[in-house]
Amino acid sequence: MHELAVTENILEIATRHATQAQAKRVTDIYLVIGSLSSIIDDSVQFYWDIISKNTICCGAQLHFHRIPAQMTCQECGHSFSLENNLLTPCPQCSSANIRVISGEQFYLDSIEIEK
Amino acid sequence: MMNNQRVTIVEKIMDANDRLAGINRSLLDENGIFAINLMASPGAGKTSLILKTIEALTSQIRIGVIEGDTAPVTIDADKVHAAGMPAVQINTGGDCHLDAVMVNNALQQMPLKELDLLIVENVGNLICPAAFQLGTHANVLIASIPEGDDKPYKYPQIYRGVSALVINKIDLLPYVKFDMDYFRQGVEMLNPGLVTFPLSCQTGEGISNWVNWLKEQVSIRKIT
Numbered sequence: 001m002h003e004l005a006v007t008e009n010i011l012e013i014a015t016r017h018a019t020q021a022q023a024k025r026v027t028d029i030y031l032v033i034g035s036l037s038s039i040i041d042d043s044v045q046f047y048w049d050i051i052s053k054n055t056i057c058c059g060a061q062l063h064f065h066r067i068p069a070q071m072t073c074q075e076c077g078h079s080f081s082l083e084n085n086l087l088t089p090c091p092q093c094s095s096a097n098i099r100v101i102s103g104e105q106f107y108l109d110s111i112e113i114e115k
Numbered sequence: 116m117m118n119n120q121r122v123t124i125v126e127k128i129m130d131a132n133d134r135l136a137g138i139n140r141s142l143l144d145e146n147g148i149f150a151i152n153l154m155a156s157p158g159a160g161k162t163s164l165i166l167k168t169i170e171a172l173t174s175q176i177r178i179g180v181i182e183g184d185t186a187p188v189t190i191d192a193d194k195v196h197a198a199g200m201p202a203v204q205i206n207t208g209g210d211c212h213l214d215a216v217m218v219n220n221a222l223q224q225m226p227l228k229e230l231d232l233l234i235v236e237n238v239g240n241l242i243c244p245a246a247f248q249l250g251t252h253a254n255v256l257i258a259s260i261p262e263g264d265d266k267p268y269k270y271p272q273i274y275r276g277v278s279a280l281v282i283n284k285i286d287l288l289p290y291v292k293f294d295m296d297y298f299r300q301g302v303e304m305l306n307p308g309l310v311t312f313p314l315s316c317q318t319g320e321g322i323s324n325w326v327n328w329l330k331e332q333v334s335i336r337k338i339t
Contacts (some may be wrong), residue, residue, distance in 0.1 A: 002210075002211060002212055002243040002246055002247070003244075005210075005214065006128060006129075006246075009128050009129065009130075009132075010128060012131065013124065013126050013128070013130070014124075016253050017122055017124050017126075018122070018234070021120070023122075024122075027119070036275065037272065037274050038242050038245070038246070038272055039248070059284060062191050070135060070269075086268070087227055087267075087268045087271065087301060087304050087305075096300055096304075097303075098304050099274065099304060099307060100271065100304060100305050103271075103275075104272070104275065106127060106128050106129060106246075107125055107126060107127045107128055108123055108124050108126050108128055109123070109124065110121055110122060110123045110125075111121070111122050112119060112120070112121050112122075113119070113121075113122055113339070114118065114119055114120075115118040115119075115120055115305050
């Protein structure tokens with residue numbers, strides 16, 4: 001349910017940079033989201049269509065680039081990606097002694113603009 | 116002629132909130148206050164832990180409480196007032212989390228100069244609060260036995276971002292299916308070496324370890 005606040009932030013950041021770049025309008029917005037950051041793409045898109053009306057970003061397409069969480073095994077040192085966000089034992093040695101290394105990325109990477 | 120161009124930004128989506136959280140932190144530091152952001156699912160025992168903490172520390176340190184609630188009910192804030200400590204209620208208007216703006220507003224209403232410890236009771240929710248830094252020094256999560264032992268596996272983000280974990284209602288362990296090893300293994304995957312406090316607000320078991328940790332943190336930040 002915090003998607004509205006997130007969407008407002010995306011609009012603010014995109015609008016600020018588009019204005020700085022003297023854009024006529026924004027056509028695409030590229031977001032990078034780690035799989036441990038809980039956000040529902042459809043909800044963001046839903047709010048986006050409403051709050052971006054009458055702004056320089058109206059009609060812009062949101063692109064969600066999902067990055068799986070990265071894990072390492074403390075026993076055998078094997079590094080692997082987390083599938084489906086399920087904390088499962090090491091696929092190489094079956095140890096449950098594993099650690100999450102990353103997965104919280106949550107940033108606006110770039111925008112495509114028309115000048 | 117139309118001219119398309121890619122503009123690289125690489126800006127954190129929560130940046131505006133994080134910056135205000137930084138301002139909150141400075142405000143707390145200037146006043147020598149140790150502040151915690153207390154998060155948990157509804158019914159895990161956030162208010163009970165706060166009241167137990169006040170009870171244990173009332174003659175030693177001064178505690179303020181910011182109560183986040185989704186509805187304009189002052190049940191929790193009233194209990195803190197009744198225990199003799201200042202409380203400010205934030206009504207989030209149905210929102211599922213506190214953010215740095217709400218906490219900043221509440222801080223303006225708090226007698227900061229008179230406090231040693233500030234407890235922010237977040238909205239009962241294991242998802243949304245994890246995304247919003249408030250400016251407190253420690254994020255603390257309460258897990259409670261009846262919620263089940265699978266919560267670290269289901270809500271990894273909140274377990275990743277905390278610096279202490281309270282395991283409440285341990286008096287119910289004989290009655291509830293809860294595999295402590297499985298639970299702790301999940302926590303260890305996400306947040307190795309996390310400080311944990313198994314306790315019961317009902318019986319008082321384990322409360323002293325929690326309270327001693329708080330006192331230690333308060334003394335580190337106190338301006339003398």
